[in-house]
Amino acid sequence: MRTLASQTLLLLLLVTLALTKGSYRLSHFQTLLTWPGLVESQFISASYVNDTQFMGFNSRAENLSVEHRAPWVDQQEPQYWLEETQSILQEKNFFQEVMKKALRIYNQSMSGYHTIQRRYGCIVLPRGYFNRGFHELTFGGQDYIALNEDLCTWTSACKAAKRIRQEWERAGFAEEVKTYLKDECVELLLAQLHYGEEILLRTDAPKILVTHKVRTDRKITLRCLALNFYPAEITLTWQRDGSNQTLDVELVETRPAGDGTFQKWAAVVVPSGEEQRYTCHVHHEGLPEPLTLRWEPPQPSVPIMPIVTGPVLGAVLIGAVVTSLMWKRRTKG
Ligand SMILES: *[C@@H]1O[C@H](CO)[C@@H](O)[C@H](O)[C@H]1NC(C)=O
Ligand SMILES: *[C@@H]1O[C@H](CO)[C@@H](O)[C@H](O)[C@H]1NC(C)=O
Ligand SMILES: *[C@@H]1O[C@H](CO)[C@@H](O)[C@H](O)[C@H]1NC(C)=O
Ligand SMILES: *[C@@H]1O[C@H](CO)[C@@H](O)[C@H](O)[C@H]1NC(C)=O
Numbered sequence: 001m002r003t004l005a006s007q008t009l010l011l012l013l014l015v016t017l018a019l020t021k022g023s024y025r026l027s028h029f030q031t032l033l034t035w036p037g038l039v040e041s042q043f044i045s046a047s048y049v050n051d052t053q054f055m056g057f058n059s060r061a062e063n064l065s066v067e068h069r070a071p072w073v074d075q076q077e078p079q080y081w082l083e084e085t086q087s088i089l090q091e092k093n094f095f096q097e098v099m100k101k102a103l104r105i106y107n108q109s110m111s112g113y114h115t116i117q118r119r120y121g122c123i124v125l126p127r128g129y130f131n132r133g134f135h136e137l138t139f140g141g142q143d144y145i146a147l148n149e150d151l152c153t154w155t156s157a158c159k160a161a162k163r164i165r166q167e168w169e170r171a172g173f174a175e176e177v178k179t180y181l182k183d184e185c186v187e188l189l190l191a192q193l194h195y196g197e198e199i200l201l202r203t204d205a206p207k208i209l210v211t212h213k214v215r216t217d218r219k220i221t222l223r224c225l226a227l228n229f230y231p232a233e234i235t236l237t238w239q240r241d242g243s244n245q246t247l248d249v250e251l252v253e254t255r256p257a258g259d260g261t262f263q264k265w266a267a268v269v270v271p272s273g274e275e276q277r278y279t280c281h282v283h284h285e286g287l288p289e290p291l292t293l294r295w296e297p298p299q300p301s302v303p304i305m306p307i308v309t310g311p312v313l314g315a316v317l318i319g320a321v322v323t324s325l326m327w328k329r330r331t332k333g
Helices: 009-018 078-105 158-171 173-195 304-332
Strands: 024-034 042-049 052-058 114-124 130-139 143-147 154-156 207-214 220-229 235-240 243-245 249-251 262-270 278-283 291-293
Touching (some): 078 158, 114 173, 130 158, 130 173, 143 158, 143 173, 154 158, 158 173, 207 278, 207 291, 220 235, 235 262, 262 278
Antiparallel strands (some): 024 042, 042 052, 114 130, 143 154, 220 262, 235 243, 249 262
């Protein structure tokens, strides 16, 4: 388990004061991999605050050390990274032991293709209160062992996980995990929220578009797109004459845009000519109040318009340039 080197109470106090809304999740994702011909198994670890990575380790990277990967400034002492590296190497040993045991149970050799993955972390509520913790381990994608919500007992599936569970029960491992999740994990999360406050606690309101597409069956697909928003939490709904529409609505998962913001869309299929009866409703923290949008048909464009406005605009511009030149000359004179 990771330990947080030195966090002052003051720092935690600052962030709990800033953290007045929303909950946040810290998760560590770790993988141990072996494949034929490999001398030393590979260990990869990545730590996230919600969807933003802030720390990483790869045992096959050039530098055998835990690295800062956050889009915010690293405010830890060099000593902190040394200690992190020490504890991650211990975690690698822990994984190797678990893998050896699991493979012995399945009577398999360490030289095949094998993976063990672990996901663990904590969720805090506004003001930094611990909400819940999680810790789960998967062998080869199927056999697994997970800590229950009580943080005292385990759930396991299949042979290897059952044996390892019994061993962990005897050793009181749940107690150790629980202590980490409730204390150090929360401290680490609050520290990252403090360092990355401007990035993590910001709100970017969504940009909303409604698009219109004629389908092959001559019905219309109206798609309500929400772009560039943060945080990920958003509600998109379609209404017909003011009532929620659920039939014929396709709603995609909120997905990261790759630049730290999120995207989502909801599409509805409507009879041609009835577009104006449908409204898209958007709720997001970044909007002062929920937005309501309709499909806006393009203004009927008369092709003569640009030709007329072109010269008119041109004349106005030329006029402006001439006047400003004259004005300059006059001031010079
Ligand atoms: C972070 O994750 C938590 C737990 O999954 C979720 O409830 C919360 O809305 C997320 N916060 C942000 C800002 O995305
Ligand atoms: C490895 O660490 C050294 C010293 O900390 C650093 O200068 C170098 O850029 C690192 N290399 C990589 C590939 O991260
Ligand atoms: C393990 O595998 C070997 C070779 O396949 C076999 O001889 C042995 O009986 C197996 N042991 C167990 C406990 O299944
Ligand atoms: C419509 O759906 C939204 C989101 O699911 C919900 O908040 C709202 O109460 C619903 N409105 C009605 C009139 O059912």
